[in-house]
Amino acid sequence: MSKVLVTRPRHQAEPLVSALEQAGLSVVRFPTIEIRCLEEWTPPDVRCFAGVFFTSVNAVHCFCEQVQRDAPDRLVDLRSATVWAVGSATAAALEGYGLGTEPLPKLADAVHLSRH
Structure with a gap:
């Protein structure tokens, strides 16, 4: 069985992981980034x-x-x-x-x- 490394953020990985697993692949979740919005900024005009x-x-x-x-x-x-x-x-x-x-x-x- 082939293994696939999924590097998407945890909260966005599941649809891809599910599709890969349904295709018969073994998945290793390894999030390499975390998406966070800036806390302090002023929206521009x-x-x-x-x-x-x-x-x-x-x-x-x-x-x-x-x-x-x-x-x-x-x-x-x-x-x-x-x-x-x-x-x-x-x-x-x-x-x-x-x-x-x-x-x-x-x-x-x-x-x-x-x-x-």
């Missing part, structure tokens, strides 16, 4: 930015939860901003906060994003 780019579901939750708690008016501003998401799960997390996203161009670098 998103009206000052051309857009906001979220790279993970964790980033969405950490950012939006703090904004909802400390500056809900900025979440309203974010709803009218240009927002991009890397991946469908990140986009779905943003939708949970009422935020739509722009499609990513095939080349998602600064030059191509600035044209959208």
